[in-house]
Amino acid sequence: MRKKLTFSLMLFVFAVVSAAMLFASTVVLIVYKSGLLASLLKDVMELERYQREMGMGVNISPGVRLFIGLLEMMLFSIVMALALTWFFGRRALDPLRKVIDATRQVAAGDFNVRVQLKGVGELQELSQSFNKMAQELASIETMRGDFINNMSHEIKTPLMSLRGFAKLLRDGDLTPGEREEYLNIIITEAERLAALSTKTLTLSKYEHVEILADRAPFRLDEQIRRTVALAEPLWAAKEIDADVELEEVTFNGNEDLTQQIWLNLLDNAVKFSPRGGKIHIRLRRQSDRIVFTIQDQGIGMGSQEQARCFDKFYQSDASHANAGNGLGLAIVKRIVELHGGSVEVRSAPGQGSTFTVYLSCPG
Numbered sequence: 001m002r003k004k005l006t007f008s009l010m011l012f013v014f015a016v017v018s019a020a021m022l023f024a025s026t027v028v029l030i031v032y033k034s035g036l037l038a039s040l041l042k043d044v045m046e047l048e049r050y051q052r053e054m055g056m057g058v059n060i061s062p063g064v065r066l067f068i069g070l071l072e073m074m075l076f077s078i079v080m081a082l083a084l085t086w087f088f089g090r091r092a093l094d095p096l097r098k099v100i101d102a103t104r105q106v107a108a109g110d111f112n113v114r115v116q117l118k119g120v121g122e123l124q125e126l127s128q129s130f131n132k133m134a135q136e137l138a139s140i141e142t143m144r145g146d147f148i149n150n151m152s153h154e155i156k157t158p159l160m161s162l163r164g165f166a167k168l169l170r171d172g173d174l175t176p177g178e179r180e181e182y183l184n185i186i187i188t189e190a191e192r193l194a195a196l197s198t199k200t201l202t203l204s205k206y207e208h209v210e211i212l213a214d215r216a217p218f219r220l221d222e223q224i225r226r227t228v229a230l231a232e233p234l235w236a237a238k239e240i241d242a243d244v245e246l247e248e249v250t251f252n253g254n255e256d257l258t259q260q261i262w263l264n265l266l267d268n269a270v271k272f273s274p275r276g277g278k279i280h281i282r283l284r285r286q287s288d289r290i291v292f293t294i295q296d297q298g299i300g301m302g303s304q305e306q307a308r309c310f311d312k313f314y315q316s317d318a319s320h321a322n323a324g325n326g327l328g329l330a331i332v333k334r335i336v337e338l339h340g341g342s343v344e345v346r347s348a349p350g351q352g353s354t355f356t357v358y359l360s361c362p363g
Contacts, residue, residue, distance in 0.1 A: 099130060102114075102134075106133075106134055111134050111138035115130050155196070161186075161189045162189050162190065169183070212253075212254055212338045213254070218251065218255045220251040221248055223258065224246055224262050231266050231267065235266075235270045235273075238270065238274075238275045238277070239275055240275075240277050241278045241279070243278060247284045247285060249285050249290055249361070251359060252361075257335045257339075261332050265328075265357075269295075269298070269353075270296075273298045277297040277298070278297055280294070281293070281295075289359060290360075290361045291358060292356070293355065295352060295355075297352045299350065300349045300351045300352050302348075306345050336358075341357060341358050342358045344356050344358075
């Protein structure tokens with residue numbers, strides 16, 4: 001492919017330069033045929049007659065002189081065309097060769113390669129686009145590795161737990177209290193696996209949806225109020241105080257999907273809040289958008305954790321001490337985006353986290 005490209009470009013440059021030189025020769029010939037050189041030729045003939053009388057040289061007719069001159073110009077044109085073709089062809093193909101070599105490295109799995117092209121704006125734009133592509137591919141490769149590791153961990157842990165407690169139940173010699181405790185653990189781990197499967201399928205489904213169907217107006221404040229009441233066993237078990245202030249807001253969207261937003265955000269806030277803590281939930285309308293915030297008094301997050309908290313299977317708690325599978329916030333982000341909105345987080349270590357959801361709501 002590279003040889004074909006080189007040959008094509010060099011042939012193009014050669015044709016352009018040759019055409020330019022031949023055009024110049026043609027102009028000279030036309031000027032001669034038009035008679036504009038007649039006076040010049042007359043002076044040349046007088047000079048030749050004088051040279052013959054003085055024995056100073058050989059008589060060559062003006063026509064022959066002009067023909068020889070044109071041949072020399074054509075020969076010069078061909079030589080210049082070849083030289084310029086080689087020079088410009090080599091210079092023009094140099095950036096393309098760099099991009100081709102870098103592309104082959106990327107295809108081989110090296111996403112750290114970068115190109116720095118200098119010259120016209122198009123080459124610099126090509127360089128920037130290539131580097132951005134390589135950076136995105138490197139990020140995707142990192143996320144793929146993290147996905148495999150996290151998914152393996154999330155599946156392996158409950159399976160090992162199930163196997164261990166099942167063996168204990170099979171061996172016998174257990175008190176009724178121990179037997180009930182082990183059965184409850186098995187049920188909990190099975191539910192965890194079921195939740196993981198459900199959330200994975202849910203996220204996969206939403207990721208492949210581009211146009212959101214089944215939109216209808218509904219009271220968003222009432223939906224959030226019902227969601228808080230539904231999750232009461234979660235925050236009541238940790239003696240958490242839920243401070244809720246909701247303005248009356250009507251939103252046009254998919255009611256089933258939006259409920260997943262509030263459930264996952266509330267579950268996340270309860271999970272990281274200390275016992276006896278407080279959660280603040282607010283809903284208000286600002287001109288042409290709806291703003292929902294939920295603030296907890298949990299452990300908070302650093303800048304790196306905030307940048308990745310919406311990634312699939314990412315958990316800021318590396319020890320996985322808190323129940324969860326790292327899919328809740330990813331689902332939240334995708335559903336919000338399907339509704340044309342955005343979600344952001346503000347947090348600091350030891351100072352809790354505040355998640356804010358923005359939904360468009362034209363007046």
